[in-house]
Amino acid sequence: MPRSVNHVASRAKRKRILKLTRGYFGARRNVWTVAKNTWEKGLQYAYRDRKTKKRNFRSLWIQRINAAARMEGMSYSQFMGALHKSGVAINRKVLADLAMNHPEAFKAIVKKAAKAK
Numbered sequence: 001m002p003r004s005v006n007h008v009a010s011r012a013k014r015k016r017i018l019k020l021t022r023g024y025f026g027a028r029r030n031v032w033t034v035a036k037n038t039w040e041k042g043l044q045y046a047y048r049d050r051k052t053k054k055r056n057f058r059s060l061w062i063q064r065i066n067a068a069a070r071m072e073g074m075s076y077s078q079f080m081g082a083l084h085k086s087g088v089a090i091n092r093k094v095l096a097d098l099a100m101n102h103p104e105a106f107k108a109i110v111k112k113a114a115k116a117k
Helices: 007-020 032-071 076-086 092-101 103-116
Strands: none
Touching: 007 032, 032 076, 032 092, 032 103, 076 103, 092 103
16 A cells, blocks of 8 residues: 655645744744744743743833932842832832832832831
8 A cells, every 4th residue: 555645735834834934044034944943942932031031120110219219228139028028019010010110109109118118
């Protein structure tokens, strides 16, 4: 009995991946093995960097909170410690947004935290 090969599905699979690698440089866009390896490596980078992005944003938020807190006469660690003592449950993302876009509201939070200190 002859070997059964599904050429339609194989070709469709290759076309799908080559379509995804359309903007890549040189052989990475049109040579099957190179394009497939590049595409797979790109997925690995995307997975890794979704985690890295979260780290980077947390670091940015901390820097913004620190700068705003120092303008009010407190360091970041003093501010966060006082915030936890006062029982204010607000995350760093929101604090950083308040520090950047609503300085009056951030000032009020610093005053509330300073009272509990």
